[in-house]
Amino acid sequence: xxxxxxxxxxxxxxxxxxxxxxxxxxxxxxxxxxxxxxxxxxxxxxxxxxxxxxxxxxxxxxxxxxxxxxxxxxxxxxxxxxxxxxxxxxxxxxxxxxxxxxxxxxxxxxxxxxxxxxxxxxxxxxxxxxxxxxxxxxxxxxxxxxxxxxxxxxxxxxxxxxxxxxxxxxxxxxxxxxxxxxxxxxxxxxxxxxxxxxxxxxxxxxxxxxxxxxxxxxxxxxxxxxxxxxxxxxxxxxxxxxxxxxxxxxxxxxxxxxxxxxxx
Amino acid sequence: xxxxxxxxxxxxxxxxxxxxxxxxxxxxxxxxxxxxxxxxxxxxxxxxxxxxxxxxxxxxxxxxxxxxxxxxxxxxxxxxxxxxxxxxxxxxxxxxxxxxxxxxxxxxx
Numbered sequence: 148x149x150x151x152x153x154x155x156x157x158x159x160x161x162x163x164x165x166x167x168x169x170x171x172x173x174x175x176x177x178x179x180x181x182x183x184x185x186x187x188x189x190x191x192x193x194x195x196x197x198x199x200x201x202x203x204x205x206x207x208x209x210x211x212x213x214x215x216x217x218x219x220x221x222x223x224x225x226x227x228x229x230x231x232x233x234x235x236x237x238x239x240x241x242x243x244x245x246x247x248x249x250x251x252x253x254x255x256x257x258x259x260x261x262x263x264x265x266x267x268x269x270x271x272x273x274x275x276x277x278x279x280x281x282x283x284x285x286x287x288x289x290x291x292x293x294x295x296x297x298x299x300x301x302x303x304x305x306x307x308x309x310x311x312x313x314x315x316x317x318x319x320x321x322x323x324x325x326x327x328x329x330x331x332x333x334x335x336x337x338x339x340x341x342x343x344x345x346x347x348x349x350x351x352x353x354x355x356x357x358x359x360x361x362x363x364x365x366x367x368x369x370x371x372x373x374x375x376x377x378x379x380x381x382x383x384x385x386x387x388x389x390x391x392x393x394x395x396x397x398x399x400x401x402x403x404x405x406x407x408x409x410x411x
Numbered sequence: 412x413x414x415x416x417x418x419x420x421x422x423x424x425x426x427x428x429x430x431x432x433x434x435x436x437x438x439x440x441x442x443x444x445x446x447x448x449x450x451x452x453x454x455x456x457x458x459x460x461x462x463x464x465x466x467x468x469x470x471x472x473x474x475x476x477x478x479x480x481x482x483x484x485x486x487x488x489x490x491x492x493x494x495x496x497x498x499x500x501x502x503x504x505x506x507x508x509x510x511x512x513x514x515x516x517x518x519x520x
Contacts, residue, residue, distance in 0.1 A: 258433055260466060264440060267469035271501050305433065306464035337496040338464065 151210075152177040152309055152341040153198060158207035160193050160365075164408075167193045168204070169365040180335050180342045182352040185362035186387065191345050194362065195313065198343070199233065200224050212308065229257050232302035236313040238294035240286040240301070247273070247282040250301045257305065272300040275330060292319045296327070303334065309341045310334065316348040328354045349388065353377075361387060413459065414442050421520055422452040422484070424513065428459030431467035439467060443474035452484035454516045460494040468501060475507060484508075486516045 153175040160168040168190045175181050185191050196202035198209055200216045209216050214227050240249045247269050254265050273279040276296040286294060295315065302310060315331065316324040328351050334340045346352050352359055353373045360370040363383045369376065376384060385391070412435035413428030423446045431439055446453050453474070457463075471487070478485035486508040490498065498504040510516045 258466075260433070260437065261440060263473050264436065264466055264469045267472050268465045271465050271468060271472075275501065304465075306466070333500050337493075337500045339462070 150177045151175065152212060153343075154208070154210040155194075155198070156208045156210075158194075158197060158209065159205045160190075160197060160202065161205045167365050168197070171207070171362075171365075171367050173360060173367060173370050175341060175343060176357075177341050178335065178339050179357040180331065180344065180355050182344045182346060182356040182359045183362065184346065184349075184352055184359055184387065185368075188364075189362040190365045191362055192313075195311065195343075195345055199231070199311065200227070229305065230308040231311065232305065232307035232309070233311045234295070234298045234302040234313065234315070236317065238286070238289075238298040240289075240294060240297055242286050245283050245285055246278065246289070246297050249286070249297060250304050253301065253305050268304060269300075272304050273297075275303075276300045277326070292323050295319065296323075299327070299330075303338075303340075306338055307340065309343070312342065312344045314346055314348075315344060316346060316351040324348070324351060325354075331355050363387075412438065414439055416442060416446055418451075419513075419517075422454055422517065423449070424454050424456060424488075426456045426459075428461075430462040431460060432462065432464045433466045436464070436466035436470050440470035440473060443470060444477060447474065447477050447481060447483060447485075450481070450483070452486075452516075452520055453478060454486050454488050454510070454513060456488045456513075457494050458489035458491055460491045463494045463497055465497075465501070468497060468503065471507070472503065484516070484520055486510050488513055488516065 151174040156172050158168050158171040171194065183191050183194065193202065197204050204217060211227060212230060214223055216224065216227065250269050250272060251265055254260055254268065270279060273282055276299050278293065278296050278300060281293060289297065315327050319327065331342060331344065332355055335342055344355065356373050358370060358372055359376045361368045361376065361384055368383050369379055369381055379385060412431050413426065415426045417424045417426065425442060425446060443453065475485050488510050490509060495504065
């Protein structure tokens with residue numbers, strides 16, 4: 148039987164009068180890599196923020212490892228976050244700390260591990276992302292790809308049950324990107340992590356995903372295996388896969404209303 | 412986590428089992444370092460390890476380094492598949508001395 152790491156039910160998020168996520172429901176299974184795709188403005192980032200507990204939805208529920216994160220107390224969220232790792236798109240490294248210090252931060256904050264253990268764990272993770280020679284560099288001395296790899300090392304330093312990765316391949320050369328894809332698969336297979344990846348990169352998505360969820364205009368258009376997505380007959384999915392520019396099916400009244408509506 | 416130390420004739424045998432994670436790895440580290448302090452070679456049986464994270468691996472590495480400095484033999488025995496996968500991910504399968512039988516470790520002493 149497949150066990151869910153995350154259950155998303157009837158999720159609705161409004162920003163003012165704009166509906167960003169509209170009745171999203173799906174499960175993320177334990178030990179799978181799920182890739183969330185969609186065009187700009189599809190709601191991917193908002194969905195990620197909700198699942199991370201950074202944004203309260205307008206309505207709906209998200210259960211992560213059995214905890215209702217929309218209604219959890221601060222302490223519950225704190226405990227849950229120890230089981231989560233997040234690699235942000237731009238790295239989000241602390242600029243006043245070296246690469247190694249950035250990576251060690253979660254261990255120093257959340258554990259009482261011996262200093263030797265912390266140092267060895269840091270080097271193991273740096274080696275996994277091919278960043279071991281750069282442990283003493285400051286974030287300002289890193290390239291975009293190096294920052295991204297350092298951010299991944301920090302995200303996995305506590306061997307999280309659930310790893311979130313926002314745009315792993317964006318801005319990387321093809322070789323580094325392929326290495327990162329391979330590492331993501333290895334993390335799933337060896338450390339049994341559940342991995343949620345948000346990406347625009349089709350090649351990377353199809354290389355790593357067990358399932359792909361496609362969002363469009365705040366709705367879940369389709370979720371399925373890479374094969375099912377490839378064979379989709381949905382126009383919006385085909386447009387995304389074929390990189391077809393969006394058709395300008397403009398409703399005159401709706402457009403006028405958008406331009407004149409008082410959103411203040 | 413199971414972590415039981417047996418004293419054999421000319422070496423110590425540490426039997427590990429279950430899940431070794433951030434919670435239990437300090438106990439593993441302590442057991443390894445305490446055994447090495449006695450000055451005997453150490454063989455770690457990992458046949459029943461169902462999961463080991465990087466903090467557990469770090470304890471094994473520190474033990475290896477300590478044994479090397481003290482010129483003591485240090486080996487891993489019958490590593491379970493989940494544990495071997497993690498060692499391979501960290502390329503430490505090429506660093507540790509790994510044995511499928513305790514007698515082979517003993518023969519090297």
